[in-house]
Amino acid sequence: MLKLLTYLLRNGVVTQTEAMLPLSEASLGMPQLSGAACLGESCKLCRDACPTDAINIVDGSSISKTFISLDRGACINCSLCIDLCPTKSIVSDRDPRTAARTRDELVLNSPGTSQHSSAQTGSTSANPFKRSIACRVVSTGCSACDQEISAAANPIFDMERFGVHVVASPRFADVLLVTGPVPKAMHDPLKRCYEAMAEPRRVIAVGTCASSGGVHRDSYSEANGVSDILPVDVFIPGCPPHPMSIIAGLMLLMDRLPVLSDRK
Amino acid sequence: MKIAHSRLELNNRHSTINKLVKEDGMRIGLISSIDGSQLLTVLIDPKNGELQIFETSLESHHYPSLSRCLPSAHWQERIVWNMFGLVPEEHPRLKQVLLHEPYSADFFPLRTVSGPFEVPERPHQGQYQFLEVKGDGVYEIPVGPIHAGIIEPGHFRFSCLGEVIVNLEIRLGYVHRGVEKRLTEVNWRKGRFIAESAASDSSTAYAIGFAECIESMFSLEVPHRARLLRVLALEVERVGMHLADLGGLAGDIGFLAAASSFQRIRGIAFRMAELLTGQRFLRAFICPGGVVRDVSTAMLKDISASVSKLQTEIPVLTEMLLENQGVNDRMRGVGRVSHWLALDFALVGPSGRASGIEYDARQFHPDYPDFELALQTEGDVYSRAVVRAIEVQKSISIIESVLDKLCNEESQFFLQLPEDLPPNAIGCSVVEGHRGELVQLALSDQSGRIKRYCFKDASVNNWTALAIAARNNLVADFPLCNKSFALAYSGHDL
Numbered sequence: 001m002l003k004l005l006t007y008l009l010r011n012g013v014v015t016q017t018e019a020m021l022p023l024s025e026a027s028l029g030m031p032q033l034s035g036a037a038c039l040g041e042s043c044k045l046c047r048d049a050c051p052t053d054a055i056n057i058v059d060g061s062s063i064s065k066t067f068i069s070l071d072r073g074a075c076i077n078c079s080l081c082i083d084l085c086p087t088k089s090i091v092s093d094r095d096p097r098t099a100a101r102t103r104d105e106l107v108l109n110s111p112g113t114s115q116h117s118s119a120q121t122g123s124t125s126a127n128p129f130k131r132s133i134a135c136r137v138v139s140t141g142c143s144a145c146d147q148e149i150s151a152a153a154n155p156i157f158d159m160e161r162f163g164v165h166v167v168a169s170p171r172f173a174d175v176l177l178v179t180g181p182v183p184k185a186m187h188d189p190l191k192r193c194y195e196a197m198a199e200p201r202r203v204i205a206v207g208t209c210a211s212s213g214g215v216h217r218d219s220y221s222e223a224n225g226v227s228d229i230l231p232v233d234v235f236i237p238g239c240p241p242h243p244m245s246i247i248a249g250l251m252l253l254m255d256r257l258p259v260l261s262d263r264k
Numbered sequence: 265m266k267i268a269h270s271r272l273e274l275n276n277r278h279s280t281i282n283k284l285v286k287e288d289g290m291r292i293g294l295i296s297s298i299d300g301s302q303l304l305t306v307l308i309d310p311k312n313g314e315l316q317i318f319e320t321s322l323e324s325h326h327y328p329s330l331s332r333c334l335p336s337a338h339w340q341e342r343i344v345w346n347m348f349g350l351v352p353e354e355h356p357r358l359k360q361v362l363l364h365e366p367y368s369a370d371f372f373p374l375r376t377v378s379g380p381f382e383v384p385e386r387p388h389q390g391q392y393q394f395l396e397v398k399g400d401g402v403y404e405i406p407v408g409p410i411h412a413g414i415i416e417p418g419h420f421r422f423s424c425l426g427e428v429i430v431n432l433e434i435r436l437g438y439v440h441r442g443v444e445k446r447l448t449e450v451n452w453r454k455g456r457f458i459a460e461s462a463a464s465d466s467s468t469a470y471a472i473g474f475a476e477c478i479e480s481m482f483s484l485e486v487p488h489r490a491r492l493l494r495v496l497a498l499e500v501e502r503v504g505m506h507l508a509d510l511g512g513l514a515g516d517i518g519f520l521a522a523a524s525s526f527q528r529i530r531g532i533a534f535r536m537a538e539l540l541t542g543q544r545f546l547r548a549f550i551c552p553g554g555v556v557r558d559v560s561t562a563m564l565k566d567i568s569a570s571v572s573k574l575q576t577e578i579p580v581l582t583e584m585l586l587e588n589q590g591v592n593d594r595m596r597g598v599g600r601v602s603h604w605l606a607l608d609f610a611l612v613g614p615s616g617r618a619s620g621i622e623y624d625a626r627q628f629h630p631d632y633p634d635f636e637l638a639l640q641t642e643g644d645v646y647s648r649a650v651v652r653a654i655e656v657q658k659s660i661s662i663i664e665s666v667l668d669k670l671c672n673e674e675s676q677f678f679l680q681l682p683e684d685l686p687p688n689a690i691g692c693s694v695v696e697g698h699r700g701e702l703v704q705l706a707l708s709d710q711s712g713r714i715k716r717y718c719f720k721d722a723s724v725n726n727w728t729a730l731a732i733a734a735r736n737n738l739v740a741d742f743p744l745c746n747k748s749f750a751l752a753y754s755g756h757d758l
Contacts, residue, residue: 004521004584014528026563028542051450051457076457078548083557137414140439142754144464144545146414147508151534154527168412185364185438186417189409215458219442220373240464240545 015158019258023094023242028079030072032093033110039087040066046081046090052215055081073106073211076239095260099236099249106237127255128200129174132163136173138193141180144240145207152243159247170196181209181216181223194230202233202253211235267692272318274327281305282333291610293703294720295340300348300375306705308694313628315692325383329355336610339724347374349383362437373445397423397431409438416753424739432734434727436756443758447717452685460547463755468501469697471550473704478552481691487676490554495631496666497546499659504533505698506652509750513649514585516743517594522585529577536570539563554678561671568667575660582653595646599733599745602643611729612722613700614651615749619643625696645748684712699750721755
C-alpha cells in the first residue's frame with residue numbers, strides 16, 4: 001500500500017493543463033484545403049487514391065475556378081491525399097476541433113478556407129446541457145472510437161473536468177455517443193436505447209463510420225452511419241478521432257468549444 | 265512462408281484432416297469456402313509455420329462435420345454455414361453466429377455461385393434459440409447487446425443457480441459489417457484500409473497480415489527495413505493493448521490506482537505509435553510492398569526515449585499489480601481453462617499460452633529471431649495477466665533491438681507492386697496479434713482482382729474459452745473472466 005501511494009505521489013498530476021492543444025507534429029491530423037489552386041481533372045490523384053471517395057473535383061473553366069470538395073465525414077485520415085497533392089491544395093490540419101453540428105459542415109469546399117462555422121454559432125442560453133452532461137456510449141463498430149472515448153476519460157485528457165460523465169444506462173443519460181457504422185443487427189438495439197432516454201436528449205456520432213459509414217458504406221449490412229437511424233446533433237469525424245477531438249465535439253454540444261492553446 | 269495447395273476428396277477429408285491434426289500436430293488455421301461450391305481448409309504446422317491448403321469440391325450443400333472429432337472446428341463451421349449455406353452434418357450445435365433476424369432466411373452473403381446445387385434456407389429465422397438449462401432454481405440473466413461499459417455489442421445469456429453460472433451462451437454478430445465481401449468489391453490497393461478497420465485493437469496485425477497475404481500472392485519479399493518497421497509497429501501495438509488489458513483487469517476488481525496508472529503509461533505507447541505512424545492506432549502505415557513512409561532517425565530516437573520511460577515504469581507497475589494480495593485473491597483460480605480443453609478448442613494467443621499451449625505465431629516468423637515464449641500453466645485469470653505482463657516486457661526488448669537495427673541501416677522501405685494481382689493466385693498469412701493468431705487467405709480471379717478474402721481472428725477460437733471459463737464461476741467474476749481473454753466482437757463479426 002505504501003509503495004503504491006509513493007508511486008502515485010511521485011508521478012503527481014499528469015493531466016494536460018490546457019483544454020485544447022494542436023495535435024503533435026508527428027500526427028497526421030485531418031486533411032484541410034489550403035486555398036492553393038488545384039490542377040483539377042488533369043491531376044485528380046487525390047480523388048483516385050481516396051479509399052472512401054471523400055474527395056470530389058469539379059473542373060472549372062480555369063485553374064482558379066476549379067473546385068475541390070473534401071468530405072471529412074467520410075475521411076479516415078489516411079493522409080494519402082496530403083502526400084499525393086502536387087500543389088499543396090490539401091494540407092494537414094492539426095486542430096483537434098473537427099466536430100460539426102451538421103453533416104454538411106463537414107464537407108469543406110475550395111476556394112475559401114475551412115472555417116468550422118459551428119465554432120462561431122453563438123451560444124444560446126436555452127441550452128440545457130451547458131454545464132454538465134451524462135453520456136451513454138453505444139458501440140456498433142470496430143471499437144477504436146470507443147477506446148478513444150475511454151482515453152478521453154483517462155487521467156491525461158480527463159473529460160470529467162469539463163463536466164462530461166460516462167454513465168451505464170440510457171435511463172439517466174443526456175447524450176448518446178454512438179460509434180461505428182451501425183450495421184443492420186444494431187439498428188433496433190440503437191433505436192431502443194435512444195427511446196429509453198428521457199427528453200431532452202442529444203445524439204453525437206463519434207468517428208467517421210458513425211458519421212457516414214466510412215469504409216463500410218453501402219455494404220449489404222446497411223452500415224451507413226447513425227443519421228440513417230437517429231437524428232444527430234454533433235458529428236465528430238476521424239478514424240478514430242483523437243480524444244481531444246471527442247472532447248471538442250462534446251463541448252461543442254455544450255456551447256463551450258474551447259480555444260486552442262499553443263503547444264509549448 | 266511455405267504454402268502447399270492441394271485437392272482433397274470429400275470422402276477422405278475427415279480422416280486426412282483428423283490424422284494431420286491429431287497425429288502430426290497440425291493446427292486448423294481456417295475453414296471456409298471460395299464461392300459456396302467447395303470447402304477450403306488451411307492447416308498450420310506450429311513447428312515451422314508451413315501451411316497446407318486443402319480444397320474440397322462439394323456436390324451437395326452438406327458435408328460431414330469435423331467438429332465431433334476436432335472441436336476446434338465447431339465455430340468456423342457455423343460461420344461457413346452462415347455465409348455460404350453449407351451445412352456440416354452432425355455438428356454438435358449448429359446455430360447462427362453472424363446473421364441476425366433482419367437478414368432474410370435465404371440470404372448467404374458470400375455464396376456467389378448459383379450451382380451446382382441449391383442451399384436450404386436458414387431455419388429459426390426470427391427466433392434465436394438459446395440453450396435452455398432446466399431444473400429447480402435455475403434462472404437466466406440476459407445481458408446486452410448494449411453493455412454497461414464502453415465496449416462492443418454482444419449478448420450474453422447466463423443460466424445461473426444462485427450466484428453461480430451453470431452455462432453461458434454467447435451470441436455475437438451484432439457488428440457484422442460485411443468486411444470480407446467488401447474486400448472483393450474494391451481495388452486491392454484500397455483493401456488495406458478495410459482490413460485495418462476490421463478490429464481496432466489489432467489494426468496493425470490486420471494490416472501486416474493483409475500486406476503479407478498480398479505479397480505471398482506475388483511471391484515477393486519486401487525490403488528488410490520495411491519488415492523491421494512492421495515488427496516495430498506490431499510490437500508497439502502489442503505493448504499498448506496488453507497495457508490496456510492489464511489496466512482493464514485492475515479496473516474490473518476496483519483497483520483504480522493501478523487501472524489509471526496503466527492508462528497513463530498506455531498513453532506513452534500511444535505516443536510511440538503516433539511518432540512511428542502519425543496515428544495512435546498505427547493505421548494507414550503498412551501497405552502491401554512495405555510501409556507508406558520511412559521513419560527518420562530523429563523520430564526513432566524519440567521512440568527510443570519513450571521506450572526507456574516504459575522500461576522503468578512497467579516492471580514497477582506490473583509488480584504492484586501482480587503481487588497485490590487483493591489481486592491474487594480475486595484472480596487466482598478464477599475462470600480456469602484446463603490444458604486439455606485449451607488443446608481441444610485450439611486456443612491461441614495469451615489465453616492459450618496461459619493454459620500451457622506452446623504456440624505463438626512469432627516462433628516461426630523469420631523477423632523474430634531468438635523468440636522466447638511466455639508460458640504459464642494454471643489457465644486462470646491470473647495466469648493470463650502474468651502472460652501479458654511477461655509479453656509486454658519481451659516486446660519492449662524486441663522494440664529496442666529493432667530500433668538499434670533501424671538506426672544503423674539505411675535502405676529501401678517500399679517495393680512497388682504491379683497494378684494487378686497475379687491471376688488465379690492464392691495468398692495466405694499468419695500474424696500473431698496481441699490477442700493471438702490471425703490467419704488471412706486471399707484468392708484472385710482471372711483478371712487479377714480479389715475474388716475471395718477471408719480472415720480468422722483469434723477470437724473465433726477463444727470465444728468458446730470464455731464460455732468454458734465462466735462455467736461454475738460467480739456471476740460477479742464474469743467481467744474479470746471476460747476481460748482476461750481480451751476478445752474482439754468486431755474481429756469475430758467482421
